[in-house]
Amino acid sequence: MPSLLIRNIGTLVQVEQTPRPYVAGAAMQELPVLENAYLLAENGRIIAFGPMAECPERADEVTQANGRMVFPSWCDSHTHLVFAASREAEFVGRIKGLSYEEIARQGGGILNSARRLRETPEEELLQAAYERLQEIQRYGTGAVEIKSGYGLTVDSELKMLRVIQKLKTLTDMPAKATFLGAHALPPEYRDNREGYIRLIIDEMLPRIAEEGLADYIDAFCEKGFFSVDETARLIEAGARYGLKAKVHTNQFNCLGGIQACVAGGAISVDHLEVVNDEEVQCLLGSNTMPTLLPSAPFFIGGHYQPARRLIDAGLPVALATDYNPGTTPSGRMQFVLSLACIKCRMLPEEAINAATLNGARAMEQEATHGSIAVGKAASFFITRPMPSIAYLPYAFGADLVERAYINGKPVAAKR
Numbered sequence: 369m370p371s372l373l374i375r376n377i378g379t380l381v382q383v384e385q386t387p388r389p390y391v392a393g394a395a396m397q398e399l400p401v402l403e404n405a406y407l408l409a410e411n412g413r414i415i416a417f418g419p420m421a422e423c424p425e426r427a428d429e430v431t432q433a434n435g436r437m438v439f440p441s442w443c444d445s446h447t448h449l450v451f452a453a454s455r456e457a458e459f460v461g462r463i464k465g466l467s468y469e470e471i472a473r474q475g476g477g478i479l480n481s482a483r484r485l486r487e488t489p490e491e492e493l494l495q496a497a498y499e500r501l502q503e504i505q506r507y508g509t510g511a512v513e514i515k516s517g518y519g520l521t522v523d524s525e526l527k528m529l530r531v532i533q534k535l536k537t538l539t540d541m542p543a544k545a546t547f548l549g550a551h552a553l554p555p556e557y558r559d560n561r562e563g564y565i566r567l568i569i570d571e572m573l574p575r576i577a578e579e580g581l582a583d584y585i586d587a588f589c590e591k592g593f594f595s596v597d598e599t600a601r602l603i604e605a606g607a608r609y610g611l612k613a614k615v616h617t618n619q620f621n622c623l624g625g626i627q628a629c630v631a632g633g634a635i636s637v638d639h640l641e642v643v644n645d646e647e648v649q650c651l652l653g654s655n656t657m658p659t660l661l662p663s664a665p666f667f668i669g670g671h672y673q674p675a676r677r678l679i680d681a682g683l684p685v686a687l688a689t690d691y692n693p694g695t696t697p698s699g700r701m702q703f704v705l706s707l708a709c710i711k712c713r714m715l716p717e718e719a720i721n722a723a724t725l726n727g728a729r730a731m732e733q734e735a736t737h738g739s740i741a742v743g744k745a746a747s748f749f750i751t752r753p754m755p756s757i758a759y760l761p762y763a764f765g766a767d768l769v770e771r772a773y774i775n776g777k778p779v780a781a782k783r
């Protein structure tokens with residue numbers, strides 16, 4: 369693949385001489401940058417960067433950044449971007465006063481998406497998901513995690529995971545697949561919880577492992593969904609097949625899900641709208657990445673994640689979109705950063721660290737993604753003109769990504 373040189377970068381953001389696995393606590397405020405810089409890529413990898421004074425003379429392809437900023441691609445470690453249909457009727461229901469949980473109890477919510485997904489052919493799901501994937505690439509995402517969890521039968525969960533497997537072959541960015549059979553109890557098992565858990569453990573997991581369809585296992589640990597004990601069993605069952613856990617927990621209630629995930633060696637605990645002191649302490653002694661999804665409470669109402677408490681206690685946090693039809697019909701990381709700053713009181717530098725390096729860590733991609741470092745993937749974006757780094761979360765709703773690159777190749781332009 370030809371070499372690519374980006375010249376005259378005004379600010380090259382998140383540069384690392386010695387790559388770090390993640391950043392935590394006070395260090396999250398530090399965002400290393402290089403002013404007036406170049407970036408050189410070859411074969412899809414970064415091979416050099418530095419001050420313009422040391423810029424190489426030539427490359428196969430040369431792009432002028434004209435003083436614009438360059439950021440490493442966003443690492444969106446939590447999405448459900450394979451789904452059959454949007455759910456704006458529930459959106460209107462909430463405007464009229466129904467809560468997310470009430471809608472779920474009435475058979476809407478996740479079960480609504482599951483009904484639609486079961487009827488939708490694999491090819492149609494793939495086409496729609498591929499468009500969403502291309503859309504997020506244009507918005508600067510360069511690594512992603514995608515969950516199943518709208519199938520809730522053996523065949524439909526496998527169908528979703530096969531769609532994700534195909535998506536992996538259609539994109540140059542790393543895409544991680546997470547098996548979320550325990551997203552909601554399907555109606556056929558309403559009076560037989562244990563039967564559904566056994567279906568996941570005895571039938572779904574072995575098939576998924578045999579076909580190599582998942583990288584991680586997830587569960588929705590919440591009142592009305594799956595208990596802490598059930599979540600712990602699922603984490604353990606996943607581990608028997610080499611699947612580490614990334615778990616939805618603490619969205620509405622503190623039930624002990626975080627403790628179960630830490631005990632099970634989970635890669636991440638995601639949502640965390642509510643977190644108590646004991647849980648903060650538990651996370652402090654762990655390798656589990658707290659992953660905040662502020663567009664969920666933005667969209668369905670509720671508490672924003674207590675990012676300050678987590679970071680001030682010394683923890684790392686990651687930010688992700690949660691792109692899904694129920695709680696976040698949007699895959700725009702830049703808007704998530706705005707919410708993190710405006711509603712969770714994260715500083716712009718903290719939000720950028722959370723959406724790059726720590727997001728990469730939350731899906732084990734930190735060795736190749738999340739920063740501008742020699743040897744890492746040449747996945748980055750050039751911004752529109754911006755007066756400062758803080759302008760990026762400040763200008764909420766704006767699209768400040770001018771040109772995105774994945775592995776040194778430009779992402780197709782916006783339509």
Ligand code: NIG
Pocket residue numbers: 477478481588616619664690692693694695696
């Ligand atoms: O992360 N809370 C659980 N799962 C998704 C929403 C699923 C849905 O409503 O379709 C989430 O918010």
Ligand code: FE
Pocket residue numbers: 446447448616690692
């Ligand atoms: Fe989610």
